[in-house]
Amino acid sequence: MSQVVDVLHRRAGTATYAELRALVPARAIRGGLADGAIRRIAKGVYALPPVPDPLAAARAQGGLVSHLSAAVLHGFSVLDLPDKPQVTVPRGQHRRLSPIQCELHWADDVPSEDRCTGKLRTVLDCARTLPFEAALTVADSALRLGALDRAQLLIAAAELVGPGSRRARRIAAAADGRAESPLESVLRSILIEAGIDGFVPQVVVRDGTFSARIDLGHPGLLIALEADGFAYHSTRTALTRDCRRHVNLTLRGWRLLRFSWEDVMFDRGWVVEAIRQAMAVSPGHHNVPQSDLFLRDAAAG
Known part of the structure; x- marks a missing residue:
């Protein structure tokens, strides 16, 4: 499978020119158009050909x-x-x-x-x-x-x-039914294949004034991992909400590592190294005043 087709597959079949160019050379896009592997559906928007029924x-x-x-x-x-x-x-x-x-x-x-x-x-x-x-x-x-x-x-x-x-x-x-997105499942698969234990899907951090869920959290080390897709963080309102959430988690002792779609899908070695470094420098315990940690039931689905 060509590089540009692979990127489109991983983006549910469509992408803008800018999104493609961030990951593949321009010649790959031109080649995909020439051999019919991809098609232009609007100005600056590309897609895979229709799949038969x-x-x-x-x-x-x-x-x-x-x-x-x-x-x-x-x-x-x-x-x-x-x-x-x-x-x-x-x-x-x-x-x-x-x-x-x-x-x-x-x-x-x-x-x-x-x-x-x-x-x-x-x-x-x-x-x-x-x-x-x-x-x-x-x-x-x-x-x-x-x-x-x-x-x-x-x-x-x-x-x-x-x-x-x-x-x-x-x-x-x-398998775990608490995973809320494909990107989160892939991030967890990276941890599993790297032999990194202790991270739980959809950890809830809550106290009297704050509540947040973490994609993957390590309750013992208070390390939070987030798999961030652009669609959920692409507006100023979303940015403001994310910044406030990040600060609140930090105040409660959590260290938040945020990984983009490109990180998770194309640079998994770096993701593993970053997580291992965070775990290596963790003191292993924190005193978190006025904050309780709630985990969803361990049984999936």
Whole structure:
């Protein structure tokens, strides 16, 4: 996948010229336009070409919409939109001739009466095949939406056999319905893969005059991690609110590390090093007057 297409995938399919140029050279944008990998939809705005209808692709192949395409149909958050429909067909069935391009998968159990894999199977299929951060994004979202509960996911993952089953069990163990965005899920995946423990999703800091939630907080070290998407911090009102919140957390003993989308997605080594440095210089305990720490229930979803 080209660099510019990858950036558009990670921005839900669209981006301005300035957003693209911050991450890729101008020649990559021109090349993407020339070969049809991207298209200009307005002055200074670029997008991926339309993806064929996954339901039509599944019908053409005599299978089910599956994997990321099924996750999108179920309303789950995904880190990357599929560049073509993903379809699962019965094992041994050959690809049918069709003008609708798709990515085929084969499985033993493909109910002919369904159009799409079920929610649990979709999460497990993604967990088997996707990179850790992408699979965790889907699983976190499914739990957050109440599409399944964590115990159900853990039991189903434990019963899997064959390729990807170990990866699926790892995703099931890490999944947490408290994660509120794909970027937050990716930030947590970075911590998990780096072996950094102690950070809890959606920590609430509250006292009589102040209340705030932290994307990922370390209650013992009072370190707060925030995954900041531009859409939530792009106005003067949002800036004023964020500054006030930052000051209030600092007054209560918290150190706030804020990471941008570009940091989390493209400079993960720096993110890990920054967090480790913050943990290394932490005294490990603070006296925080008139402030209580509340954690949401540990059970996800």
